[in-house]
Structures are given as structure tokens and as C-alpha cells.
Amino acid sequence: MTNTANSRKTSLSVATPQALSREGGESLVDQIVRSIEARIDDKLLRNGARMPSIRQFAETHRVSRFTVVEAYDRLVAKGFLESRRGSGFYVRERSPIIAAGGNVLPVEAVPKSLDVVWLVRNMFRQHPTQHTPGSGLLPSDWLDGELIANGLRAISRQNQNLLLQYGNPQGSIPFRQQLQLKLAELEIAATPDQIVTTSGITQGLDLVARHFAQPGDTIFVDDPAWFLMFGSFATLGAKVVGIPRLPDGPDIARLAELAALHKPKLYVINSVLHNPTSTSLSAAKAFQILKIAEQHDFTIVEDDVYCDLHPGSAVQPATRIASLDQLNRVIYLGGFSKTLAANLRVGFIATSEDMAKQLSDRKMLSTLTTSDIGERIIYKILSEGHYRKHVDRLRSKLDSVRDKTLKQLERVGLKLDITSPAGMFVWADTGRDTNVLTEKALQQGILLAPGSLFSPSQLPSTRMRINVAATSDIAVLRFFERELG
Amino acid sequence: MTNTANSRKTSLSVATPQALSREGGESLVDQIVRSIEARIDDKLLRNGARMPSIRQFAETHRVSRFTVVEAYDRLVAKGFLESRRGSGFYVRERSPIIAAGGNVLPVEAVPKSLDVVWLVRNMFRQHPTQHTPGSGLLPSDWLDGELIANGLRAISRQNQNLLLQYGNPQGSIPFRQQLQLKLAELEIAATPDQIVTTSGITQGLDLVARHFAQPGDTIFVDDPAWFLMFGSFATLGAKVVGIPRLPDGPDIARLAELAALHKPKLYVINSVLHNPTSTSLSAAKAFQILKIAEQHDFTIVEDDVYCDLHPGSAVQPATRIASLDQLNRVIYLGGFSKTLAANLRVGFIATSEDMAKQLSDRKMLSTLTTSDIGERIIYKILSEGHYRKHVDRLRSKLDSVRDKTLKQLERVGLKLDITSPAGMFVWADTGRDTNVLTEKALQQGILLAPGSLFSPSQLPSTRMRINVAATSDIAVLRFFERELG
Incomplete structure (x- = not known):
């Protein structure tokens, strides 16, 4: 072993976690993982430092080698350690990682002029806290x-x-x-x-x-x-x-x-x-x-x-x-x-x-x-x-909200063609350029589907598509009232 | 109700199953489904016959209406009944359905001359009982x-x-x-x-x-x-x-x-x-x-x-x-x-x-x-x-079979380049047109991957790709021995 490698080798006392507990809910593996993670985050273990071998670690802490292997593997998978074949485990150089979590993206910053590709991209993001009358899907809580x-x-x-x-x-x-x-x-x-x-x-x-x-x-x-x-x-x-x-x-x-x-x-x-x-x-x-x-x-x-x-x-x-x-x-x-x-x-x-x-x-x-x-x-x-039962329920539910929603939409200033109401959409006329309306709405966390999207000409339109299952929402109604009133 | 409709209406005694048992492992729904299926298969209930209403059936058999709804729904899903909105349930005209089962297709009949599209199609079929040295995947029992x-x-x-x-x-x-x-x-x-x-x-x-x-x-x-x-x-x-x-x-x-x-x-x-x-x-x-x-x-x-x-x-x-x-x-x-x-x-x-x-x-x-x-x-x-553990195991397993397989393949007449053996494939020279060999092999339930497939020229080749994990099989080795010996 060269001097350099030697100098970077971590002393056992620094690398190893505090006393492991055999009681309480946390498994030994979890305790080792958590403790080593914390030491790396606190810079007690530094980038490139070599970890104790599996045998050493197991003996020092009187745990089985399997426990250590599992803990090291998880730390490798999480990006805290790296394994070098035939040489052992090392603390790895880490690039910043966004906290793993849901699959939810923030809405992209609204570009200066309306961009259809940008709108479509946002259409297929998930907006858990948003109002989405422009969505093409039924709300999750309607589904099973x-x-x-x-x-x-x-x-x-x-x-x-x-x-x-x-x-x-x-x-x-x-x-x-x-x-x-x-x-x-x-x-x-x-x-x-x-x-x-x-x-x-x-x-x-x-x-x-x-x-x-x-x-x-x-x-x-x-x-x-x-x-x-x-x-x-x-x-x-x-x-x-x-x-x-x-x-x-x-x-x-x-x-x-x-x-x-x-x-x-x-x-x-x-x-x-x-x-x-x-x-x-x-x-x-x-x-x-x-x-x-x-x-x-x-x-x-x-x-x-x-x-x-x-x-x-x-x-x-x-x-x-x-x-x-x-x-x-x-x-x-x-x-x-x-x-x-x-x-x-x-x-x-x-x-x-x-x-x-x-x-x-x-x-x-x-x-x-x-x-x-x-x-x-x-x-x-x-x-x-x-x-069959499931889609029967969806249809009944759509029927039960549609009338009320359509009335609310007409009250806030939309013109609707409701001679034969059915399905989840209504094609509404706002009397305004819905591209402009869509930009304003997005700044307030409301996703609209402007008419320009639905035409191969992509020309501005006063129409928009409204999802009747995702609209009877006070924030959305107030927005229309303000803009169209 | 017209006379025609009336004459096709099924009498309750024919439509309904034998006495339902509240004991034993089979649920009431399962018993009803099975019994009606059998009656339809036996032609006791005929195509187009109208089933008793849910209320009628429930009363006659002293079961809840929910039970009957579920049984009828399953029979609709299985294609035995059909529901006509507002009119009730009818025995449906059935087209023959292959017994539902695995996802396994028979090999298509071998065409007269070798057709690359046909070969590729067969490549992506599943051959549970076949020998597949030409496969591009590891065998299922190697995976987890x-x-x-x-x-x-x-x-x-x-x-x-x-x-x-x-x-x-x-x-x-x-x-x-x-x-x-x-x-x-x-x-x-x-x-x-x-x-x-x-x-x-x-x-x-x-x-x-x-x-x-x-x-x-x-x-x-x-x-x-x-x-x-x-x-x-x-x-x-x-x-x-x-x-x-x-x-x-x-x-x-x-x-x-x-x-x-x-x-x-x-x-x-x-x-x-x-x-x-x-x-x-x-x-x-x-x-x-x-x-x-x-x-x-x-x-x-x-x-x-x-x-x-x-x-x-x-x-x-x-x-x-x-x-x-x-x-x-x-x-x-x-x-x-x-x-x-x-x-x-x-x-x-x-x-x-x-x-x-x-x-x-x-x-x-x-x-x-x-x-x-x-x-x-x-x-x-x-x-x-x-x-990491899983792929380590796969590599060891490949290493443990490769040598033996390569030796067996050389013994039955294949020329291999094994200066640096690794991975799951070996590119073998048979000295014969492997298109011809592939046709013969398929007739014996053996899937080969002839060299012509792997060249953009698609020209006949004496080479073929062999999956070392799917080859040390007596039928495959005998085939090569017979053909190349």
C-alpha cells in the first residue's frame, strides 16, 4: 500500500457508528446505514476515505458479516460508498442529489410568449395542489x-x-x-x-x-x-x-x-x-x-x-x-x-x-x-x-356533477353548447383569446386547455376545453368570474 | 313484450342452477357462475335466451341481489351473457374462444424459404419446451x-x-x-x-x-x-x-x-x-x-x-x-x-x-x-x-458454465474464438450456411441465431451466435454433432 493510500485510510474509530442497539424497532442494518450516512454528511468520513473491511467491521461491532455486507451495499446504492473491485469500499465523491420523493415536477417558469410545446409539457406534469380544468383525465379520487x-x-x-x-x-x-x-x-x-x-x-x-x-x-x-x-x-x-x-x-x-x-x-x-x-x-x-x-x-x-x-x-x-x-x-x-x-x-x-x-x-x-x-x-x-360496474359508476358520477358545473360555468360568463351533454368535456366559448387566458391562469396555478391547442392551424381561439369533473372549484370559478365578468 | 321476445324468454327452472350450497369452499357467486356456464355449454340455455331478472333470481334462490349482480357480471365478462341496457341479461352468441392460459404461442409453420422477419418473430416468441441456443436472453431460472x-x-x-x-x-x-x-x-x-x-x-x-x-x-x-x-x-x-x-x-x-x-x-x-x-x-x-x-x-x-x-x-x-x-x-x-x-x-x-x-x-x-x-x-x-449482488451472481454463473459449454461446442465441430471469453454469447463458425442449419434446427424445436441476421447485408454466413447459458443441452449438442460431424 502506498503512503497516499495509507494516509487516506479511515481509522476504525471514525468510520464506525456508535454502539449498535439490539433493542428497539430499527434493524442493525438500518442503524449502520443511518450512522455512516450521518458521518459522511458531517464530513467525519471524507471523500475517498477507505472504509474498514467487512471482516474488520463485523468483528469490531460483533455483528454478522452478512449484516455489514447488506449495509455497505445499501450505502453503495444510495451513493455514499463505492466499491472498487478487489480493493474494498470507499466514501464516494458525491454530486448533489435531489431528495428522492414523489414523481412530482414543479411547473416550469412561464415563458415570455406562449409556446405550445411548453404547454403540452405542462399538460403531462402532475399538479397535485393545482386546479386542472384543462386536464384530459378524470381526477384520481374518481378512479379506483x-x-x-x-x-x-x-x-x-x-x-x-x-x-x-x-x-x-x-x-x-x-x-x-x-x-x-x-x-x-x-x-x-x-x-x-x-x-x-x-x-x-x-x-x-x-x-x-x-x-x-x-x-x-x-x-x-x-x-x-x-x-x-x-x-x-x-x-x-x-x-x-x-x-x-x-x-x-x-x-x-x-x-x-x-x-x-x-x-x-x-x-x-x-x-x-x-x-x-x-x-x-x-x-x-x-x-x-x-x-x-x-x-x-x-x-x-x-x-x-x-x-x-x-x-x-x-x-x-x-x-x-x-x-x-x-x-x-x-x-x-x-x-x-x-x-x-x-x-x-x-x-x-x-x-x-x-x-x-x-x-x-x-x-x-x-x-x-x-x-x-x-x-x-x-x-x-x-x-x-x-x-362494467366501475365504468357505470364513473358515468353516474359524471352525470351527477355535470349539470351543476355547467350552470356554474354559464353563471361566470362562459357560453356552452349543452344540447346533448355527455362525457367528461365541454367545449366552452369565453369570448376572449384563450392563449392569453391560459397564461394568466397558469400564474395562479390553474391549468387551462386553450382552443389553439386543438386545431391543426394552432391559431388563437376563444374556445377552450373544460373537464367537468375537475372544475367546480371555487378558485377556478372565481378566476373565470374575474376574467370574463 | 312481443310474441317473439316472449317465446325466447327462458323459464326460470331451466335458467337457474341446482340448489346452492352455503357450505364447502365454493362461494355462492362461483356456484352460480359455474352452473350457468355449464347450462349454456350443454345448450340447456340457448343463444339469445333472456335470463331471469336479478330480482327474480335472488328471490327464487334466496340469495342477495348483490350476489346475482356479481355472478351475472362475471358471466358477461366471460362472454356467456350479454347485458342490453334497460332490457336485462341474455345468453350471448359466442364465437369460439381459445382456452385462456399462458402467453405462449406455438411456433409458426416453417415457411418454404427462410424469411428474416419470420425468424425475428419466432425469436420473440416463448418456447417453454424448446431448446434456444439462439436466444438473446438468459434462461428464466437464472434470473430472480x-x-x-x-x-x-x-x-x-x-x-x-x-x-x-x-x-x-x-x-x-x-x-x-x-x-x-x-x-x-x-x-x-x-x-x-x-x-x-x-x-x-x-x-x-x-x-x-x-x-x-x-x-x-x-x-x-x-x-x-x-x-x-x-x-x-x-x-x-x-x-x-x-x-x-x-x-x-x-x-x-x-x-x-x-x-x-x-x-x-x-x-x-x-x-x-x-x-x-x-x-x-x-x-x-x-x-x-x-x-x-x-x-x-x-x-x-x-x-x-x-x-x-x-x-x-x-x-x-x-x-x-x-x-x-x-x-x-x-x-x-x-x-x-x-x-x-x-x-x-x-x-x-x-x-x-x-x-x-x-x-x-x-x-x-x-x-x-x-x-x-x-x-x-x-x-x-x-x-x-x-x-449489485444479483449481477455478481449472474457473472459467476456465466463463468461457471462458459468453459464447459465452449469445450462441448468445440467437440461437436464448432470453431470458436475464445481468447478472451466473457458475457453470454459466443460467435461460432460452423463451416456451413447457418440459414440452412437454422431451418433444420427449427424442425427439431431448436432455435438458432444465424449469422445472416446480424449483418446489414443479410447475406448467408457460416457464423452463428450462441447463448452459452442456454446450450449445454443434449438435444442441441446432438444436433450439432449430427450436422457438423
Whole structure:
């Protein structure tokens, strides 16, 4: 050993913790870890200092070597020590680490002019203490964390070998069988071979768009529509063209005109509880869209993520284009982020068997497989019959808050179209530029979803999307009252 | 009620199960479900027949209505009944469903001529009863399912609200803090803001390639190298060019020559335990690669998925280019599919803070977020110090089987380069076209990984990749003996 190494060697008395207690709640390992951590923090043990060997430490403190190994390992994992192969443990040079905690980010400083990417980023941060009428999800306390926790526990008791290896690239088979049943209830016939699971509908859209669209090709979307896909399609070099959305579906004359002009590859549409207007497609329009798609030979991508929040055709008509077409010209996308848990990242594509194979290969090239965990949790919830009851409860709860919220919003100055209220959103007119309103709101901890986000033109708009489940909140109402009164 | 509906109504005596038992282990719900299932299977209850109402059933059998609701719900979820809103429950028309079970697919019928996509598909199927010397993963019984199960249980006890909402698009913060420590051990300084989690390294490669390469651009890979990325890059319209891989890294003269010729955007390389040869980069070559990258201004993507299987520089030298360059020109990719569990789908990108933000935005556009579940499980394993012990065990186990396996393989006629044995693969020369060998092997339930897969040229090769952990199997050895003897 050189002199330098020797001089940096820590004397036992400094390195070792105070007397260890065999009583009380704290394990020996915990006591050693805590005590060494404190000594490093207090600079009693310095960067680069060599720790006593495991044998030395164990003998001095009359603890087993296993206890010391475990304590040292934890200190390595926490960044206090480092292990040098064949040489022992050393106090490591530490870079500052933010206290480990929740997964919560502060809102980024508001930039000088409104930046859509910045808004979208904030959209997907978590705002536990914030007011989020602009959110696209139901509040956590509406959902059922216990259902998910039960699923996790059930999987922890299953054969773990399934998790150690890659899953099936097309998605877990029992889960796809359950999806077959779910689709059959919507009068869409699809065998498990026609289904590919995805990491949420977002991945489904990405895979389909990458399959169909070359740079320069046109993709139709509704205007307004879900904003994230505009960016996704734009990165493919696709031209994104909006079709004006009316209360019963797209403006058919405009669709026919633009289809002749642009020869689009895809038309992405929410037939049921359209985001952001919560309106649904009429049967007549569903039929007309299909005819135009046949005439101009484009594929319809039916994003049905709000499916299970639909209140039934007695309240609001709803026709899925896939029910008419049976997955010939229609690629149907579904998911569980809105009704169960966004973080499970489980969605699916239903299409022809041949296209399912091609999209599954494409999924393999971009994420290999999706994790079975979310799929198995949802399989359990579906197959044990919990899902239907759960979504029935969500719908009743939405119905029970919607009327009151809409009245409150009208009272504070918003104009709403509430001829057929359903779903979780209302598309409200403020009479002001909602980009400006959104900036002001963010400074007060309120997240809004301005109309500009929802249009492929990204032009300022007086509209905004309001989540009726996250709005009847005195701070939000007062803000609108002040700004719009 | 019309006559037709009336005639299809099921009489109570047929629909209802035999006397229910309040004793014994089976719950009332289970008894009702089982009995109605049996009656439907036996055609005692016919397609379209209406079930007794919940009230009727509950009264007849003196069970609570909740019991009946739960039983009917389960039968709906299992596809035996369907519920028609406002009308009641009916026996549904059932399409044949494969018995729910494992996630295991049969091997597809061998096509007439070897098809690389077909081979890759089979590569990612599970072959529980098969011999898989061509597999890219360690066998399940080498890995630690209990570690993963413990993680699942721990998460089921945590605050479920985190799972109900979207996660942080850049990845869970505590997990990224652990990755900071892991990278610091490799002498790569990266704050959590420089890290983006991905769905395995596959998604990392896809995101980086999409960010840097436009159609027509060139991406360099090693030849041989991991096959999946060739397809992934090809779908982007990129030109994939292979750099010959020598035992201590790429052929530097050829790299310089081809860089001048093609002006590549990216060079993707395994520095440590290269797939498929298990060789590692020398310090000198790491430096030379960086110089060439600077000269021709391309980015290096260092895929370090085999990192934790490296036996230490005493056994085999290993230099990471990112340790020299500190994430300026190098984008570093890591993951846990090889050492913990492929199905968790957890990988990560480490890069500059600005690039991390851009790649995180791109990730948002293609899968929104990745699930926190896998990240939290691995966070727990890393932070509690289990990971280091686990990978130490894996390395010892590899060391303990490697010698024997290599000797057996040489005895049955394979030529191996074993000057510096390490990692899980050996790149073996059979002296035969391994495409032909692979077809024969598959007919006997043996999965091989022929050399053609690993070259961007996809030309037939006499080489193949052998997983030393999955080969010392009498069926496999006999096959080689017969074919090569």
C-alpha cells in the first residue's frame, strides 16, 4: 500500500457508528446505514476515505458479516460508498442529489410568449395542489386505485417466468381474448389475431401513421381534435389537414371536397365523445364518411378512447364506423387510460389479421414488446366483471356533477353548447383569446386547455376545453368570474 | 313484450342452477357462475335466451341481489351473457374462444424459404419446451422472479394515485437519480435532467434514429450487430452501413474511409460485450472513434445493454466512449432487460440536458409516457442494494458454465474464438450456411441465431451466435454433432 493510500485510510474509530442497539424497532442494518450516512454528511468520513473491511467491521461491532455486507451495499446504492473491485469500499465523491420523493415536477417558469410545446409539457406534469380544468383525465379520487393494487398483488403471485422473458409482440393472448368480447359488444367482430396491444392509444396512432404516411402525405384530423397527434404526424413529415367538426360529426361536404383535393392517406376521428367537444357521430354521417373513404381510397382510424364513458344511445346517438365496416377500411383504436389508469399505458389496435401482423412487426421495431403487467391487470379487471360496474359508476358520477358545473360555468360568463351533454368535456366559448387566458391562469396555478391547442392551424381561439369533473372549484370559478365578468 | 321476445324468454327452472350450497369452499357467486356456464355449454340455455331478472333470481334462490349482480357480471365478462341496457341479461352468441392460459404461442409453420422477419418473430416468441441456443436472453431460472414479485407487492402498497395519472414523460425522478449513481460508477457524469427513460433500449434507438436521420441519411452499425435495429432504421428510410467489427472494436481504417464517403448521421455501437461477439472496445479504439466522429461530425450512440455482465477490466479491457466524451458527442443507452426482466421494458437514454428534453418530447409524441411500474420496481432493486449482488451472481454463473459449454461446442465441430471469453454469447463458425442449419434446427424445436441476421447485408454466413447459458443441452449438442460431424 502506498503512503497516499495509507494516509487516506479511515481509522476504525471514525468510520464506525456508535454502539449498535439490539433493542428497539430499527434493524442493525438500518442503524449502520443511518450512522455512516450521518458521518459522511458531517464530513467525519471524507471523500475517498477507505472504509474498514467487512471482516474488520463485523468483528469490531460483533455483528454478522452478512449484516455489514447488506449495509455497505445499501450505502453503495444510495451513493455514499463505492466499491472498487478487489480493493474494498470507499466514501464516494458525491454530486448533489435531489431528495428522492414523489414523481412530482414543479411547473416550469412561464415563458415570455406562449409556446405550445411548453404547454403540452405542462399538460403531462402532475399538479397535485393545482386546479386542472384543462386536464384530459378524470381526477384520481374518481378512479379506483384499489382495483389496480389488487391486480399488482395478483400478478406478484403468478408465475414470474412470464415477466422475465419478452412478452408476445402482439400482446398477451388472454387479454386480447377479453378485447374480442369487448369489441363484440360494440358489434365489431375481431379475433385475437386481429388485435395488437399498444402503449396507450398514442403508440397506436404513431404505428398506424408511420405505416401509412410517407413524408409529404396528407392525414386528415377533426378540427378541433386531440392536439398531441398533430405533433406526432408532423414529425413524420405528413401534412395535417383539419375537417370542421359539427355536433353530429364532420362537415361532410368539406370532407368530400378536401379528400378530392388532398388525396389523404388517413382520416383520424373520434366517433364517440369526441375530444374536445364530447359530441358523437350520427349513423348517417358514419355511412357518408365510409362512402367518401371508399371513393378516395383512404383509411379511417377510429380513436374510441372515450367509448366507455358514453351514456347510451337513449341520451346521445353514437355510431362507430367500424361497426358498419367491420375493420376493412377502418382501423379501430381503444384504450383504458381514461377509465382505469393512464400510467398502465394500455391501448390496442383492432384491424384485419394481415394489417395486425404488419403493425405488430412495426411495434417490434420501435419498442420490441409492451409490458405484460398493465395488460394482465386489465385482463383481471375485465374478466372478473369489475370493469362494467366501475365504468357505470364513473358515468353516474359524471352525470351527477355535470349539470351543476355547467350552470356554474354559464353563471361566470362562459357560453356552452349543452344540447346533448355527455362525457367528461365541454367545449366552452369565453369570448376572449384563450392563449392569453391560459397564461394568466397558469400564474395562479390553474391549468387551462386553450382552443389553439386543438386545431391543426394552432391559431388563437376563444374556445377552450373544460373537464367537468375537475372544475367546480371555487378558485377556478372565481378566476373565470374575474376574467370574463 | 312481443310474441317473439316472449317465446325466447327462458323459464326460470331451466335458467337457474341446482340448489346452492352455503357450505364447502365454493362461494355462492362461483356456484352460480359455474352452473350457468355449464347450462349454456350443454345448450340447456340457448343463444339469445333472456335470463331471469336479478330480482327474480335472488328471490327464487334466496340469495342477495348483490350476489346475482356479481355472478351475472362475471358471466358477461366471460362472454356467456350479454347485458342490453334497460332490457336485462341474455345468453350471448359466442364465437369460439381459445382456452385462456399462458402467453405462449406455438411456433409458426416453417415457411418454404427462410424469411428474416419470420425468424425475428419466432425469436420473440416463448418456447417453454424448446431448446434456444439462439436466444438473446438468459434462461428464466437464472434470473430472480422473486425480486420482481417483491417489487410488484411493494408498489401495490404505495400511493396508487401515481398510477392513475400520467407519469413524468422523462421518467420517474427517483429512478433517474439512481441511474445518475449507476452512470457515475462508469465515470459518466449525468444529472437526472440528462436522462430519459424508454421502453427498453429498442425505443431509445428508435427515438434517437428518428431524431437524427431523415430518409436517405446514413446510419453506421457494426457488422455483425444486433439485427432488430437494421429493420427499425430501414423503416425510417435510412441507409444502414456496416463497419467490420474486430476483436478490440471496429476496423478503424474502414470506419474513417466510410465516414468520408457516407457522411453518416449516427454510429451505433456496443462498446462492451458486443452483440453477437461478446468482445469489448479497447481504450485506443474508443479514442480513435471519437476523433473520426468529430472530424466527420456524426453522433455516437453507445448501446451498453450488456454493461453489468462485463467481468471487469482484469479479464477483458473495456472503455466506454461516453466516459471519454462525457455525453457531448455520445448518446448513451442502457437497460435492464438482460439482467432483471425483459418484460418490464425499462431502458434509458443519457445525453446532454438539451437533447434529453428534445428526445423526451419525441417520446411524448410516440408513446406519451412509459409506465412507472417497471421503473419503480427497478428503482427499489437498485436503491436497496440488491442489484449489485444479483449481477455478481449472474457473472459467476456465466463463468461457471462458459468453459464447459465452449469445450462441448468445440467437440461437436464448432470453431470458436475464445481468447478472451466473457458475457453470454459466443460467435461460432460452423463451416456451413447457418440459414440452412437454422431451418433444420427449427424442425427439431431448436432455435438458432444465424449469422445472416446480424449483418446489414443479410447475406448467408457460416457464423452463428450462441447463448452459452442456454446450450449445454443434449438435444442441441446432438444436433450439432449430427450436422457438423
